Amino acid sequence: MPNEKKPKTKCVEYLRHAEYYDMQSTFDELYARSQAGEIFENLMDVILSRENILLAYRNIKSNTGSITPGTDKLKISDIGKLTADEVTARVRKIVKGAKNGYTPRSVRRKDIPKPNGNTRPLGIPCIWDRLVQQCIKQVMEPICEARFSNNSYGFRPNRSVENAIAAIYRLMQKSGLHYVVEFDIKGFFDNVDHSKLIKQLWSLNIRDKELLYVIRRILKAPILMPDGNTEHPTKGTPQGGIISPLLANVVLNELDHWIESQWQCNPVTENYAYRENAAGCPIQSHAYRAMRNTRLKEMYIVRYADDFRILCRTREQADRTLIAVTQWLKERLRLDVSPEKTRVVDVRRSYSEFLGFKIRLRKKGKKYVVQSHMCDKAYKKVKASLTKQVGNIKFPRKGRGEAGEVRLFNSMVMGIQNYYQLATDISIDCGDIGRTVNTVLKNRLKSGKTHRLKKEGRDLTKTEIQRYGKSEQLRYIVQSKEPIYPISYVQCKNPMSQRRKVCAYTAAGRSEIHDDLRINTFLLLQLMRAPTYSRSTEYADNRISLFSAQWGKCAVTGKKFQCISEIHCHHKKPKGIGGRDKYENLVLVLAPVHELIHAVDEDTIRSYLTALKLDTSQLTKLNKLRTLAKRKPIDLEKPNLTNNSHNGMTKETKKSV
Known part of the structure; x- marks a missing residue:
């Protein structure tokens, strides 16, 4: 479909x-x-x-x-x-x-x-x-x-x-x-x-x-x-x-x-048949039943x-x-x-602590079920760190600003919720913390009789809508319009067992969590092994990432690279004017496209345009790269394509991969 x-x-x-x-x-x-x-x-x-x-x-x-x-x-x-x-x-x-x-x-x-x-x-x-x-x-x-x-x-x-x-x-x-x-x-x-x-x-x-x-x-x-x-x-x-x-x-x-x-792996278990559950764990009930009649621990x-x-x-x-x-x-x-x-x-009578959680069993009918909370140390630490960060929102530290401090507060809230949501009673713990934090927020973020917290602000991102969009506790800072995530808006997550089938070092085990590259891996490896001469390691490493991110295609024309000589790595902001080898400053293009990005001669530009036959969308992408490279955009409707009065091309166009 x-x-x-x-x-x-x-x-x-x-x-x-x-x-x-x-x-x-x-x-x-x-x-x-x-x-x-x-x-x-x-x-x-x-x-x-x-x-x-x-x-x-x-x-x-x-x-x-x-x-x-x-x-x-x-x-x-x-x-x-x-x-x-x-x-x-x-x-x-x-x-x-x-x-x-x-x-x-x-x-x-x-x-x-x-x-x-x-x-x-x-x-x-x-x-x-x-x-x-x-x-x-x-x-x-x-x-x-x-x-x-x-x-x-x-x-x-x-x-x-x-x-x-x-x-x-x-x-x-x-x-x-x-x-x-x-x-x-x-x-x-x-x-x-x-x-x-x-x-x-x-x-x-x-x-x-x-x-x-x-x-x-x-x-x-x-x-x-x-x-x-x-x-x-x-x-x-x-x-x-x-x-x-x-x-x-x-x-x-x-x-x-x-x-x-x-x-678990006592030699006795080898004498009994077993089966595996959905996660790949062996179920050795018969062996364990026999071993319980011995003095084994x-x-x-x-x-x-x-x-x-x-x-x-x-x-x-x-x-x-x-x-x-x-x-x-x-x-x-x-x-x-x-x-x-x-x-x-x-654990039927008191809590056992493990990895920041305190865990016990509570009676439910004729059975016992798990009940868990944040451990006491973690609870106090979380409450103290969040209330301290509220103070930083009121008086932002140098170089951060109010919006930066709010974003840091939000990242702390998400990190706490992501980790401790495995506790069965996390909503109770975070609810208690939330009451304290909200009180501090209202008291600190208040100027006279006016509050700096409102129910309206900037548009939420897709992730924010999915996570906090239905919360009645969500508030926004008046000045920056940034949302303040509610610590108490969290739900318990059932922890998942490790899947025995998953393994990073077998093809079958990797297929559960990872898909192989769907690009020309032969060309990718050629690119990885191609000499970079005086280029930096960062440049060479980012070039490989770009080939994968662009699906082995030119960023302007969308055509697949067929051989190593076609691939040119272009600096959006040229190194001559302060450009660096950062990932965000690089893009892979076809060799003639790279020439066209830097070209200033009218005849050269016309010959490459004739050969490449760029459509409107491709020309727009090309002009964006030309603008970043301090070259005038190409306008096909004007007799003089770029209004450049001088000829010549930069040395960078001569540098291939």
Whole structure:
């Protein structure tokens, strides 16, 4: 049917990036080999390949942390100014060319305040070391993912807090596990044993000794403290390092599998048939029924990074589990738990906290159902941060303005609602917060007897209409006419379990969440590998994005590019007058179109117009680009097309891809 809408293309950003640089097939192969139990002894060639290094640059560039400088004061934008060949050569020299092997620069320590008054130490590596870590992470991740537990949800592709909360809800309510063992590892990231970690990587079949040496040097990178002193760590992984979350999961993966071996994956289960549910999870009811007649402890783990909970069926099992796991962590991983924060909770009588939620079971008829809220610390923090931001709306900070402060307030509201909407009683919590915030809004945003809040303002966007359009609580600032999102207008969302079929490193698993590129990928890869000579890495990277965004077509004529020589990357604002290699300043056009954008000679313009045969719409697009390039628009109705009195063309038209 002519009016039928095309299905929206599914796209996961990091998977699309891997396609751009032709690394997805390499990652798929590493994942398959790891699943098959193969040993990896030569990974450095893949890590230091040109495609992997440029992919690492792209992934870091899209990360908000890329603008944070390390001890060398450099940012990702400084790397982007170099050519692709210079970046590749520099990374290889840093890793392999140093006299004493890879030697990372000192890590900048930054203390982040916590709600309880303490601080969380972050270690921020310099940007070149972050690039090296990203190169390693990209190659190690598919190998480790094949060996990681399904009960781990933190810092892993296609897994989230929502999946972890869904698992907790399911085990409490559907499986009837009413005892939760809460664990708190003392300073986990500061106490990881380096030697143990290297052995764990070896047991995952990562046996490239050069790579293990580099990882050990990353772990032992000196730390520049705020007071100017330098410390040399003997244990721990720096929070803030790109590779640290992956290494943390490697450390605790052994715990996951040990817990699973006690019940979920006990050898007894292999003797019984099972089936899979819609999400791909095995249902092993027959095996579990038989095991309940033994003295085995029934336990299930749900872990998000270093924060984990173990659920048991009886108090006795929970008490025994607490002792056993505490002892195991000490003996196997050399980690201590905090006695005051480690406890057994009967969730029928009191709340258990996990990932910012407090969760319990309440009686409903003959059954128990989950009831959850924002935890008390989060509740107080949210209320305080929103009321503080209201004060900033009244007295805007320098450089922001009232509209900027309102937009920041709205982004805070949406972020809070998006995260905590998994709580069953989120409407109650946000309703209480909303009453306080609304009172502060009315009192602060009042001038004499007049209020600065009205029920009318600017037109809402499509997203705003969908989310807040029916709310009676929506108000607008009188001066800027910006809406103030109501924190209390939120509804509980049922958390979704992680789909076992989804996998970033198999074609079938990717098809659930991601569609392959529907453009000429052969030409895309040619474009990616084409030399850019003196052009910057940022220019080369954005050129690939443009080819995909424009569906492999010229931005003016709409014709598909047929070969690499046809593709010209045009600066909307020429570099000679201050234009940069930013994505928004670039556009891909056919070679003759590029000539026509910059042409000033009447005969040249007429010859290209005759060859291209542009229609009115295409000519309008062309004239917009000519105007930005400080060229007069072409008017076909005038004898003198541009009223230019001089001839000549700029050097930029001679520069192809």
